[in-house]
Amino acid sequence: MVSVDKAIIARYERGGHRFEILVDPDLAWRLKRGEEVDMDDLLASLEVYKDAKKGERVSEELLQKTFGTTDIYEIAKYIIRHGEVHLTTEQRRRMHDEVWNKIAHLIARRAVDPRTGAPHPVQRILNAMEQAKVHVDIFKTPEEQVQQVVDAIRKIIPIRMETKKVQIIVPPQYTGKVYGHLKHYKILRENWGNDGSLSVVIEIPAGMVEDLLHEVAGLTHGDVQSKILE
Numbered sequence: 001m002v003s004v005d006k007a008i009i010a011r012y013e014r015g016g017h018r019f020e021i022l023v024d025p026d027l028a029w030r031l032k033r034g035e036e037v038d039m040d041d042l043l044a045s046l047e048v049y050k051d052a053k054k055g056e057r058v059s060e061e062l063l064q065k066t067f068g069t070t071d072i073y074e075i076a077k078y079i080i081r082h083g084e085v086h087l088t089t090e091q092r093r094r095m096h097d098e099v100w101n102k103i104a105h106l107i108a109r110r111a112v113d114p115r116t117g118a119p120h121p122v123q124r125i126l127n128a129m130e131q132a133k134v135h136v137d138i139f140k141t142p143e144e145q146v147q148q149v150v151d152a153i154r155k156i157i158p159i160r161m162e163t164k165k166v167q168i169i170v171p172p173q174y175t176g177k178v179y180g181h182l183k184h185y186k187i188l189r190e191n192w193g194n195d196g197s198l199s200v201v202i203e204i205p206a207g208m209v210e211d212l213l214h215e216v217a218g219l220t221h222g223d224v225q226s227k228i229l230e
Contacts, residue, residue: 007044012083102142112203172196
């Protein structure tokens with residue numbers, strides 16, 4: 001549980017009522033971006049306030065009426081995802097820098113200079129992002145913003161996203177969790193066997209192939225077939 005002095009306020013308003021919770025800024029940011037976090041680590045207290053600074057609590061009756069539950073974890077998730085998270089200027093700067101740098105590293109892994117076929121160094125990408133005056137959103141994942149950044153810096157440096165087609169064949173006992181993972185990528189073709197097995201062909205940035213195959217092997221305890229088609 002984050003200490004109160006390091007916590008920030010997340011606020012949600014509905015029907016003329018204000019609901020505030022005290023949260024860890026980094027974990028709140030991650031939750032708002034769609035990641036899963038430990039709620040015990042996220043919250044500074046197990047209370048919902050009308051005014052957190054004054055310590056005025058919201059009644060359980062109003063919580064039930066507004067959120068349909070009095071479960072503090074579910075209410076906290078809703079407040080963060082649908083309300084405002086009040087970050088300090090320093091927190092915003094730090095989070096911006098983190099997203100900014102992660103995007104540059106993702107591009108360095110996935111893109112090449114079409115003139116040479118070699119990847120661009122991270123610093124060259126960072127410089128191009130500065131020159132192109134790229135805007136990044138701290139409440140979106142770096143992954144979501146890669147393509148728009150590539151489009152922006154293409155005016156500064158020659159760059160091409162290198163992709164590979166990969167076939168993955170999964171036994172029936174693992175198809176549920178593996179398919180849930182693969183659907184985040186571009187699926188070109190999928191075939192389901194009569195026994196529930198799955199054969200899928202996906203297109204993926206070349207620099208991510210090794211990581212993907214490692215992740216799928218972990219989900220299936222190594223019981224998977226894979227082949228790079230091109």
